[in-house]
Amino acid sequence: MRNKILFTSHVANFQKFNRPFMRMLRKDGWEVHYASMGEEEILDADKSFTVSFTRNPFTISNIRAYKQLKQIIDRENYDIIHTHTPVGSVVTRLAARRARSRGTRVIYTAHGFHFFTGAPLLNWLIYYPVERFMARHTDTLITINDEDYKRAKRTFKTDVRYVPGVGVDPERFKPRLTKKQRNDLRRSLGLKPNDFVMIYPAELNKNKNQTMLIMAMEKLTAANPHIHLLLPGQDSMNGFHSKLIKEKGWQNNIHLLGYRADIPQLLMASDLSVSASYREGLPVHIMEAMTAGLPVISTKCRGATELIEEGENGYLVDFDDVEAMTNRIITVTNNSNSAVKLSKNSTKKAQKYYMNNIVIEMQKIYKV
Structure with missing residues (x-):
């Protein structure tokens, strides 16, 4: 049976950063799925899903997205879920809690935390507690710069890795x-x-x-x-x-x-x-x-x-x-x-x- 992975991002346009990894995984025999708002066609995936993500975390649409995504995850039995974008990743990790208890591995790539040295106090009050809490629902947290890596490694209770960016072709x-x-x-x-x-x-x-x-x-x-x-x-x-x-x-x-x-x-x-x-x-x-x-x-x-x-x-x-x-x-x-x-x-x-x-x-x- 083929290994199966789900990528998620709230916007489909984000696929441009994932496509090299999707191609690599398919070449290695994986079945690749993608869930997003579906505003454009997903390429290099075996199957794609449209989910009601929205960037605003305080809208009813993200509750629908949670329910839609949970149904997909529970049905498809993924080996890995790799999630991106702040709101999309929170919804994804909450929807994947039951799957994690069954052995699904959840990976989250943080493309730059909203809290950082010199960031407004409001950013720290809102985003830091959320990311720290969500780390417990994450098996591997990928950071793309040294500052985020050191902070996450020091304060988040999860496996933290450093990968230098999304790559340039x-x-x-x-x-x-x-x-x-x-x-x-x-x-x-x-x-x-x-x-x-x-x-x-x-x-x-x-x-x-x-x-x-x-x-x-x-x-x-x-x-x-x-x-x-x-x-x-x-x-x-x-x-x-x-x-x-x-x-x-x-x-x-x-x-x-x-x-x-x-x-x-x-x-x-x-x-x-x-x-x-x-x-x-x-x-x-x-x-x-x-x-x-x-x-x-x-x-x-x-x-x-x-x-x-x-x-x-x-x-x-x-x-x-x-x-x-x-x-x-x-x-x-x-x-x-x-x-x-x-x-x-x-x-x-x-x-x-x-x-x-x-x-x-x-x-x-x-x-x-």
Whole structure:
């Protein structure tokens, strides 16, 4: 009889992080199922279920999700349940209590706890007690950054493992752009071959804090009118950033690109990766920038501090310190030799986070 595993996440879009592991398990003979809100088709699964998950923990919909999921779990007799996303994982682990007593192993990957050093007190009051309580319903807790690992290892009563992120597929960055392809892509964005181009691929929202970078452009464009900032990502703030850019008159230097499916190519067409986030787990956009061979300048958020070695592959600045961010960017633009060194170190450091290494680590955890 085949081993059977259920993956859960409240949104189906999260499957993109699980698919390498799903493919690996199917190759090893496992039957793979997936439960989510079902807003898009689930790939690389033998069977998928639509469950009434919602991000808001205080809605009746999650009670329905609990009942639906419990019915699925009790019927299917899984060997492993691997759950993701904060609310989805709470619902899943509660629904799996009876299954655990029968031998089902429950794995939870925390993609960055909402409580962390410097987090608001409210986050600690709400999220920490919940995660600590739910640890008793978890057989293996996977953390993706060192800070979360050390805290969970110290205070949670469960098996805690560290896996460095969700992995980056270096094949997405092959073949490398030729000089002509790079210049053609730049021209399609209204950029010149010799412009200095920064990029921050992220959803436009308060946490990602694109406003900090937009404000830095005042001094940056004064120092170098040929500097540009690319902001690919869906807008979750109803045009706030677009209005701000227009008010400042920086439309020629800041480019809101919306959703893009060609992030690896945009990274390879850029000169510098920048990030202004307040909170991250282990930021994929920085790992991808490193894979593309870009120097990185970021705020000192959890995860970024693990990826960026000061002066080696980039620089770290304090939250909302526009002046420090500006000065670091100017340092990179004015010193091509330093930029080359940072770039080479980024490429080398990125190898630790390649997908094949992460798959090997996950394979060890599944086989325990």
